Amino acid sequence: MTKIKNSSSENNKVEEEKEYSILNLGPTHPATHGIFQNILKMDGEIIHEAEPTVGYIHRAFEKIAERRPYNQIRPLTDRLNYCSSPINNIGWDMTVEKLLGVKIPKKVDYMRVIIMELARIADHLICNSVIGVDTGAMTGFLYIFQWREKIYEIYESICGARLTTNIGRIGGFDKEWTKETWDKIHYFLEHYPKALQEFTNLLERNKIFMDRTINCGPISAEMALSYSFTGPNLRAAGVDYDVRVMNPYSSYQDFKFDVPIGQSGDTYDRFMVRQHEMWNSLEIIRQAIKNMPKDEPFKADVPDFFLPPKEEVYNNMEALIYHFKIIMGEMDIPKGEVYHCVEGGNGELGFYLVSDGGRTPFRLHFRRPCFIYYQAYPEMVKGIMLSDAIITMSSMNVIAGELDA
Amino acid sequence: MELLEKIKTAITEKFPQAIENYEVSYDFPVFYIKKDEIHQVLEFLKTDTELNFHFLTDLTGIQSADEKQLGVIYHLHNMPKNYRVRLKTYFDINKPEIPTATDLWPGANWMERETYDFFGVKFKGHPKLKKILNVDEMDAFPLRKDFPLEDQTRDDKSDKMFGR
Numbered sequence: 001m002t003k004i005k006n007s008s009s010e011n012n013k014v015e016e017e018k019e020y021s022i023l024n025l026g027p028t029h030p031a032t033h034g035i036f037q038n039i040l041k042m043d044g045e046i047i048h049e050a051e052p053t054v055g056y057i058h059r060a061f062e063k064i065a066e067r068r069p070y071n072q073i074r075p076l077t078d079r080l081n082y083c084s085s086p087i088n089n090i091g092w093d094m095t096v097e098k099l100l101g102v103k104i105p106k107k108v109d110y111m112r113v114i115i116m117e118l119a120r121i122a123d124h125l126i127c128n129s130v131i132g133v134d135t136g137a138m139t140g141f142l143y144i145f146q147w148r149e150k151i152y153e154i155y156e157s158i159c160g161a162r163l164t165t166n167i168g169r170i171g172g173f174d175k176e177w178t179k180e181t182w183d184k185i186h187y188f189l190e191h192y193p194k195a196l197q198e199f200t201n202l203l204e205r206n207k208i209f210m211d212r213t214i215n216c217g218p219i220s221a222e223m224a225l226s227y228s229f230t231g232p233n234l235r236a237a238g239v240d241y242d243v244r245v246m247n248p249y250s251s252y253q254d255f256k257f258d259v260p261i262g263q264s265g266d267t268y269d270r271f272m273v274r275q276h277e278m279w280n281s282l283e284i285i286r287q288a289i290k291n292m293p294k295d296e297p298f299k300a301d302v303p304d305f306f307l308p309p310k311e312e313v314y315n316n317m318e319a320l321i322y323h324f325k326i327i328m329g330e331m332d333i334p335k336g337e338v339y340h341c342v343e344g345g346n347g348e349l350g351f352y353l354v355s356d357g358g359r360t361p362f363r364l365h366f367r368r369p370c371f372i373y374y375q376a377y378p379e380m381v382k383g384i385m386l387s388d389a390i391i392t393m394s395s396m397n398v399i400a401g402e403l404d405a
Numbered sequence: 406m407e408l409l410e411k412i413k414t415a416i417t418e419k420f421p422q423a424i425e426n427y428e429v430s431y432d433f434p435v436f437y438i439k440k441d442e443i444h445q446v447l448e449f450l451k452t453d454t455e456l457n458f459h460f461l462t463d464l465t466g467i468q469s470a471d472e473k474q475l476g477v478i479y480h481l482h483n484m485p486k487n488y489r490v491r492l493k494t495y496f497d498i499n500k501p502e503i504p505t506a507t508d509l510w511p512g513a514n515w516m517e518r519e520t521y522d523f524f525g526v527k528f529k530g531h532p533k534l535k536k537i538l539n540v541d542e543m544d545a546f547p548l549r550k551d552f553p554l555e556d557q558t559r560d561d562k563s564d565k566m567f568g569r
Contacts, residue, residue: 054537055539055540058538058539060547063547063554064554067554225459226510226512227510227511228460228461228510229512246484337430337433337491338433339433339480339489339491348462350463350480352463352465356470363467363468365465367463371515372512374515375511375514404538405538
């Protein structure tokens with residue numbers, strides 16, 4: 001038997017010569033929604049390797065906080081996740097309240113719940129509508145975005161600001177909500193569900209959208225846990241961890257709501273988890289309004305953090321002293337270490353506060369969910385197409401302000 | 406606190422010398438662990454079936470009040486039972502070396518890079534220990550207490566009193 005040459009598989013093996021090209025995605029790219037750079041090693045249109053560079057808008061909040069009195073740190077937290085600043089503000093207030101051991105009236109808790117859930121809706125709404133834009137569906141975004149505006153109007157009537165809200169005080173709110181605020185909230189509750197339903201109809205069972213997002217950028221539950229994922233991204237992977245349920249704060253134990261979870265942790269699941277959470281948030285707000293305690297103050301009894309009325313400041317020495325002390329930030333803060341976490345728009349937002357009894361924190365660390373889960377991004381986009389990497393990023397809801405702190 | 410006792414017993418059984426101190430701080434069990442045994446303790450807490458601290462919530466650095474020591478703080482979480490624990494380990498500021506936790510949790514990677522960036526803690530065995538948020542040219546560790554917040558080049562100014 002003679003051996004025929006060139007028929008064995010060994011000889012047919014073709015040595016493929018591969019040359020990867022380097023592509024800079026960012027630092028300022030319209031599709032990244034923030035300032036991130038990704039140095040991608042591309043094999044044609046397939047991503048072979050990704051190397052993220054972060055820190056372009058780092059503002060050293062943790063250092064600045066070491067020189068600021070406690071009530072002046074709240075404006076810094078605004079600028080973390082600026083899509084849902086009230087959650088950050090209230091999370092910080094609750095951290096200090098935990099350190100001080102303040103007892104908060106139920107009414108304040110419920111008012112905070114309303115604000116935080118509105119903020120969650122605003123956050124998820126931006127994220128989900130932008131997933132639509134990145135997949136080519138502009139309509140949903142344009143249609144639903146005016147409802148974020150309505151939420152901002154509610155913030156505005158409470159605290160005067162829209163994006164960087166600095167809402168509330170340590171111990172409650174600075175004043176009672178006006179009738180106008182309540183009218184705006186009721187208007188929102190009445191009309192927003194219709195818009196959300198239409199948005200749902202546009203995308204949720206849309207064949208094109210589903211084909212585009214299902215199995216795009218998936219992450220398994222094990223991997224999500226090992227990368228310390230939290231929030232909707234972890235729930236989309238199938239882990240029912242929600243800080244509101246596990247470590248209830250601000251009377252969340254009084255409310256009934258579901259924790260939606262996904263299965264495969266892909267872009268579609270992340271989208272769907274956020275969709276369901278928006279419906280849940282509406283339900284929570286309705287419960288809060290219904291069970292809102294009457295005849296309770298809108299703030300706790302912490303005179304160290306509330307400016308006395310102006311007439312008293314001008315006519316009463318005690319009040320003048322208090323006014324000066326509050327403005328200069330000369331309050332007695334107990335020594336101690338606190339870790340407090342809230343369910344932010346995109347995960348467990350933690351505040352690790354070390355006080356040595358001085359006027360400022362000794363050390364303050366923000367556990368920023370974005371920063372922690374964004375490191376899994378290179379792993380998630382390996383081997384997928386560039387266009388899929390873009391929607392994977394937008395579905396992860398990475399916010400530059402929170403990432404870089 | 407029941408949880409504190411439970412963790413304390415479990416750690417002391419395995420590593421009799423590891424715990425330097427412990428306390429309960431605002432419903433949070435806190436353990437001060439010796440630097441040399443921190444990695445073994447973390448691994449034990451993660452793999453132990455009873456304690457099962459499988460989730461690394463947070464990792465960050467701190468400088469001690471006397472400015473002579475640096476510390477690394479771990480927050481661990483057992484989700485099914487909702488146990489949380491804080492581990493702290495302090496070491497000399499002139500020899501800031503500590504084993505990495507990236508082999509236990511890949512998520513520790515950036516948190517350790519951030520700690521290195523701001524405090525100069527060198528994590529031995531870290532796959533890629535380089536600056537993350539600050540510019541590459543930065544030659545100081547800005548969250549250390551000797552780094553002034555403003556006007557790093559001036560010496561006629563003290564911001565001890567009012568923060569500026």
